[in-house]
Structure formats: structure tokens, C-alpha cells
Amino acid sequence: MRPVIPYVTAALLFGLGTYGVLRRRNAILVLIAVELMLNAVNLILVTADTTVRSQLPHGGQVFALFVIVLAAAEVGVGLAIVLQLYRMRASVAVDEVPLAEPPSPNAPAEPSAPPPATAATTGEADR
């Protein structure tokens, strides 16, 4: 087994993830790119586990499992933040998020109007 093949694959996947994080405007696509980067790190860990003789056996695979758990927690909290952002601003574009000013009290009221309307209509449709 040539270890250079999975290593180079992981490096290219990490580069693609970096490109996606910097390039994408949609917050969900940014999260997808972050998943690519986490997978590249996992691939490095598993490849190192099979190629490098370490003092603790299978440390790389254990760390890969830990990173998978961390990624699941990250994507849960991240998607909750994205949905809250959509509820407040009716948009998930990451470059339209104002970082300095606090959201004005009138701003959440107007974009939050469509989602309850659809919830009401679907609820009515179910009935």
C-alpha cells in the first residue's frame, strides 16, 4: 500500500474545503465545505494509523471516531444557528450578516412573517 495516495487525497480534499468555505455565500454550503475539511482530517488520521507504528495501537482510528462525533455536534449547533439567522433575516447569506450593529427591533418582525404564514397554511391544509 502506497501511503502517498490517501495522504494526497486528504490534502486535496482539505484544499477544496478551504476554497468552499471562502467562496460560498450560502451558510449551508459553508457547512458542507467544513464537512469536507473534517473528512480530510479524518482520512489523514486513519492513514497515519495504518502506516505509522505508534505506542498506543489504533490511536488514529480512535481520534477519527472522536472527530466524527465532534462534526455531528458541530453540524447540529451550526444548523440551529443558520435556521435562527433565516428566521431573523429571511436570508442565509453569510456576507450580509452585520457584525457590528445589533439587529433593530423592527427587523425580526418583518422577515418572520412568512414562515408562520406557511406554517398556518400547511396546518390549515392538513386539517
Add this chain to the structure above:
Amino acid sequence: MTGTDALLLALGALAVGSGALAVATRHLVRAGLYLVLCLAAVAGMYLVLTAELVAWVQVLIYVGAVVVLLLFAVMLTRAPIGASTDLDRPGWPAALIGGGTGLGLAALLVDAYRWSSVPLPTAGSAERIGEQIFGSWVLPFEVLSVLLLAALVGAIILSRPDIGRSPVGPAGGSGADETPAATPTETPTGTSTEGRRSR
């Protein structure tokens, strides 16, 4: 070049190709589906690299849970179905930094390993990984369970605005703004459904 190398090359090419499509496509849903393909290819590489447990956990958690969550978020944020042109920033810096990172790391690893060959160990079983997790790594494992609980509670509190806002005094005004905003929207829909019923 043995069969293992050929398999790794094919799966690696599939992973990199679908990953590139996932960060380059203009369809929001297709990006998630290309991510599934990329994750499955990486899981196949884990299988070839004798990490069976990690491969199946990858399929279960990533393909089964994370991608489903991402697709749910795509649907809940009312993403456009067809191709959309506003998904990307005009980004030569992104291409420069991403390409530089990927190719730089690849050059570093190629220089370190230089087509050397390593014998694969015997196929790993879940038993040995379990011994390691519950032997040497039991403290990080328990800390991770606390982290998962914290993430769960945090996600629930973030996604329910009525929990976080009510005790705060000035933010209660915005929470009070939302309830009148919700009631007038309900009344037009109610009238519209009544109109439908009258029809």
C-alpha cells in the same frame, strides 16, 4: 502498483472529484448529494485502509445523520430548487488560498512519503478499537458525551426563541413584537381558507 493502490486511487479520485463538484455546483441540493458521494468514497478508503469500524460509523453518522440534517436545513430555509447564481462570492482569493493550501499540503506529503510502500496490517475489528477507547481513551470519551449533551441543549435553546428571550428585559420587546406579527399573518390565512371553504 497492486490492487490496493488501484482501489485507493479510484476511490480517491472519486472523493476529490465529487468534493470539487460539491463546492462548485450551482444547485444547492446537488451540493448535498455530491457530499454524500464524497463521504461514501472516503468510507470506502477507510475500508481499504483496514479501518472497518470507522468506515461504518462514517456511513451511519455522516451519510445517515449529518447529510439528512443538511438537506433538512436546505428545505427549511426555502432554498431555490433550480440553479441559482447568487451562491458564490466572486473569489479569486478563495481559489488562491484553497489551491495553495491543497497543493502545498500535497507537495509536502509527496515529499515526505515519495511512493514508498507500507504493508497493510491485518484487518481491524471493532474489538480492538473498543479496547482502546475504553482503556486508554476513556476520559476523552466521557468528555465527548458531555459535549454532545451540551450541543443538544444548545441547539434546542437556539432553535426555540421563546426560551432565550423571555427572561431578558429589553429583548422582551422584540419577543413581544413577534407575537403581534404572528397573529395578523394568521388572520389573513384564516380568511383565505374561509374564502376557500365558501367557494
